[in-house]
Amino acid sequence: MDLQGKHIVLGLTGGVACYKGADLARELIKAGATVQAVMTASAQRFVTPLLLQSLTGRPVATTQWDTTQPNAMAHINLSREADAILVAPATADFIARLAQGRCDELLSLLCVARPAERCGLFIAPAMNREMWAHPATQRNTQQVQQDGAVVWGPASGSQACGELGDGRMWEPEEIRDALVAHFQPKVLRGRTVLITAGPTFEPLDPVRGLTNRSSGKMGFALARAAAEAGAQVTLVAGPVHLPTPAGVQRLDVESAREMQAAVLPLAAQHDVFIATAAVADWRPVHEAQAKIKKVTGQSSPQLELTENPDVLAAVAALPKPPFCVGFAAETHDLERHARDKLQRKRLQLVVANHGPSTFGRDENQLLLVDAQGTRELPAADKLSLARALVIDLAQRLPPTP
Numbered sequence: 001m002d003l004q005g006k007h008i009v010l011g012l013t014g015g016v017a018c019y020k021g022a023d024l025a026r027e028l029i030k031a032g033a034t035v036q037a038v039m040t041a042s043a044q045r046f047v048t049p050l051l052l053q054s055l056t057g058r059p060v061a062t063t064q065w066d067t068t069q070p071n072a073m074a075h076i077n078l079s080r081e082a083d084a085i086l087v088a089p090a091t092a093d094f095i096a097r098l099a100q101g102r103c104d105e106l107l108s109l110l111c112v113a114r115p116a117e118r119c120g121l122f123i124a125p126a127m128n129r130e131m132w133a134h135p136a137t138q139r140n141t142q143q144v145q146q147d148g149a150v151v152w153g154p155a156s157g158s159q160a161c162g163e164l165g166d167g168r169m170w171e172p173e174e175i176r177d178a179l180v181a182h183f184q185p186k187v188l189r190g191r192t193v194l195i196t197a198g199p200t201f202e203p204l205d206p207v208r209g210l211t212n213r214s215s216g217k218m219g220f221a222l223a224r225a226a227a228e229a230g231a232q233v234t235l236v237a238g239p240v241h242l243p244t245p246a247g248v249q250r251l252d253v254e255s256a257r258e259m260q261a262a263v264l265p266l267a268a269q270h271d272v273f274i275a276t277a278a279v280a281d282w283r284p285v286h287e288a289q290a291k292i293k294k295v296t297g298q299s300s301p302q303l304e305l306t307e308n309p310d311v312l313a314a315v316a317a318l319p320k321p322p323f324c325v326g327f328a329a330e331t332h333d334l335e336r337h338a339r340d341k342l343q344r345k346r347l348q349l350v351v352a353n354h355g356p357s358t359f360g361r362d363e364n365q366l367l368l369v370d371a372q373g374t375r376e377l378p379a380a381d382k383l384s385l386a387r388a389l390v391i392d393l394a395q396r397l398p399p400t401p
């Protein structure tokens with residue numbers, strides 16, 4: 001329920017992507033928002049106000065000449081109630097009208113009338129690729145951005161007209177997540193954060209290797225939470241099947257040595273390093289170039305292991321290390337083991353959790369251990385915990401110059 005308590009004015013303008021606009025209304029409501037739909041005359045040719053009313057539980061606003069409003073000022077009432085105005089889909093024509101500050105129909109009128117300092121305006125363009133590429137559309141889009149609107153998209157791909165290119169509206173889930181991010185406190189604005197996540201895979205031969213059960217979910221949740229908080233985030237990920245959080249730069253690696261090679265050159269340029277990865281402590285000494293074959297009756301191959309580099313300890317030992325946060329997955333004596341890691345690896349903070357019971361789960365429970373003491377973050381889903389951790393972390397950082 002990331003949008004609980006938020007009131008969103010959702011504007012639909014006339015394009016095929018209106019069906020996605022209807023879906024977006026559902027996504028916003030599922031996330032806890034109340035949604036007031038506003039439709040232009042051309043939007044009503046693609047989907048009906050009845051559909052949007054059924055989805056949002058509110059009559060759709062379609063005209064500025066609404067005499068059922070006691071003060072007859074729909075544009076003022078709608079824009080004063082809203083925490084954000086989201087226009088999805090936004091056509092080339094609507095963007096042009098917005099660029100000119102036109103006020104002759106309800107949606108563009110209420111965008112102009114909105115109290116800009118507390119009600120953001122977000123627009124998700126959707127149109128044919130030639131219309132998007134046209135200099136007038138590009139000029140108008142730049143103008144509305146200069147005037148304070150935030151433009152989400154468009155994406156590239158196959159279009160309703162059968163062509164292929166830029167102009168697809170962002171998917172409803174992407175727009176919902178971007179709106180959720182907008183409402184998060186910007187406690188890491190201006191900061192750079194480097195995160196490792198997931199397991200590593202240490203090859204034994206071209207088809208086999210040593211790995212572990214880390215899902216990467218906590219690290220990916222932290223990357224998302226840090227990006228939502230305004231940080232510039234780089235995520236170095238071991239082999240996991242998770243989508244990259246919006247706005248995060250991702251580097252994929254496999255082994256501990258690859259992770260070390262990706263992290264070390266970047267670490268000193270970051271304010272914070274968070275090591276959530278479950279890096280394999282050992283790797284096979286020999287990596288066979290061809291698949292090791294089983295020969296019945298012969299003795300099984302012997303596994304000789306050697307120690308992997310410790311990525312976190314190496315970063316913490318840099319001449320000018322970033323603020324270093326380690327993770328500890330333990331089965332017992334959480335605080336004692338965490339404190340030991342804090343000192344041994346010279347970290348500023350260790351985040352401890354019960355390893356086996358949380359691997360792959362969406363929920364977790366954290367114990368923050370620093371030189372001064374401990375703080376518990378009670379059981380919650382990993383994204384809520386990540387957001388709480390980001391807020392805690394922001395308070396520990398030295399002020400930005």
Ligand code: CTP
Pocket residue numbers: 196256275276277278279280281308309310311312313325326327328329341
């Ligand atoms: N870490 C790392 N590189 C390694 C090993 C661990 O960066 N080669 C980081 C992990 O990302 C995590 C922390 O160090 O932040 C975990 O420390 P570690 O002592 O390796 O933890 P465990 O292996 O879980 O501890 P132990 O061996 O004591 O059970």
